[in-house]
Amino acid sequence: MASWLPETLFETVGQGPPPSKDYYQLLVTRTQVIFRWWKISLRSEYRSTKPGEAKEIHEDFLENLHLQGQTALIFGTRILNYVINLCEGKFDFLERLSDNLLLNIISYLDLEDIARLSQTSHRFAKLCMSDKLWEQIVQSTCHTITPDVRALAEDTGWRQLFFTNKLQLQRQLRKRKQKYGNLRGKQP
Template identity: 75%
Template structure:
């Protein structure tokens, strides 16, 4: 199964904690950890500082406490835990699936499970609230979707459309039509 993985397992970039302006990159491949830094300073003694790079095997990284402390200071404890797990071979295969495939899977969940899944990570929160997912859900729940409904969904989002009752939807569609008519009348008056 590891052969299905891309060469780069994880990559993150960031700036050092204040007052530092230094820039860092952490790259995890299937075989090594690459930690890069660029000194950014207005002070004359650091202007000629060259970028640096450290490469470690996964095993060496797990034993290098000073590099782990640097990673935690720059990127946070959660990133350090995630990187440590990657180095130990604990890969999150679900996280590596494409968003389109995950959306197809999520579509088959019931509403309660979608709500629970959205609380597991920021990635799943984003996917569970995404317009493509809720457009599919609305299309399955409704017999027909009118162009007015599509236009309203473009304004308020498909998720909001799903949770809004029919009477409110009809009112919103009527308001949208009135605004469009008023805009057309104003354009006609300007052209006259």
């Protein structure tokens, strides 16, 4: 499966912690970890400093505690742990899927599983609450969606529509028709 991976597995940029103004780039390829830096300083002794770069193959990065420390300092321990996992060959293929593909997959889950999945990460929480997902779920569970129901869903949200019981739904549709019927009647 690793052959399905792109050449660049991960890339991020960041600025050093204050008072530093230095910029950093961390790039993880299939075989290397590349750590680059650019000194930004008004001091004359640093003006001619050239950008720097440290390249390590994955196995060497796992043993280089200094470079790991620099990575954690600049990008945080979460990024460091992710890079270590990549270097150890632990790839998160699910994280690489597009939102549209994930939404399609999630739409087949049971409601309890969607609720659990939403608690696993910020990305999945956002996807599990998205109107796009709930529109797919409503369309798969309802035989027909009338234009009035679609308009109500656009107003209130597809998730809200899904969890509304039939009696409440009929009441909301009646109110919506009255509201927009009254507005049309008042226009010249």
